[in-house]
Amino acid sequence: KIDKPKVHEQACEMEHSLSDDAEESLCRFLKYPDSCPDDGKIIPPCDLKIDSCADCISLHNKGLEEVGKHKQNLVSINKLKDGQNGKISFIRGGHKVLQRLLDLGLTPGTKIRIARVAPLNGPIVVSVRSSKLAIGKGIASKVFVELEN
Structure with missing residues (x-):
């Protein structure tokens, strides 16, 4: 078990070391969370060039892993x-x-x-x-x- 004060710090370190594939898989596994369970802050949208999480699921199911990147801040x-x-x-x-x-x-x-x-x-x-x-x-x-x- 991780001490609560260390959770956010370790999650931040993990976030910046994940590959794009691991990040996308984690997002799907967690069912597209809207906010951080630790501090309640809104999680920004992913930077894949897709219109919705449903599109991500569909593309992933078809075996397409890399679909591009958003160019604007949302x-x-x-x-x-x-x-x-x-x-x-x-x-x-x-x-x-x-x-x-x-x-x-x-x-x-x-x-x-x-x-x-x-x-x-x-x-x-x-x-x-x-x-x-x-x-x-x-x-x-x-x-x-x-x-x-």
Whole structure:
């Protein structure tokens, strides 16, 4: 058993020494975690050039290991403020999460605007196409955008 104060330090050392293949496998094994269990900080999206974790699973199942890299910095929409704009570039999660977001019209390549962020743990109102959607912060944390002016 590892002492709790040493866990974060050792996890950080391990993170920086993992191969890309090991990192991708660990992500799949842990079922695409959104936040660090140690300090609760949001885990940034992976840097593979894919639209969702479901795509990663599909490519991995087909035997494709290296699919490229993201070139831009992405931020989850639950971190945006009222009036900020972005283009959806990545969705974290398995098939159920992806399908739910696709049903809402939140798809990679779609431009969005944050219409309103409710206080506390209230929903985020997102303008997408000609509609407004209220989504919970949990699902919002799975949608990553490239910021736009």
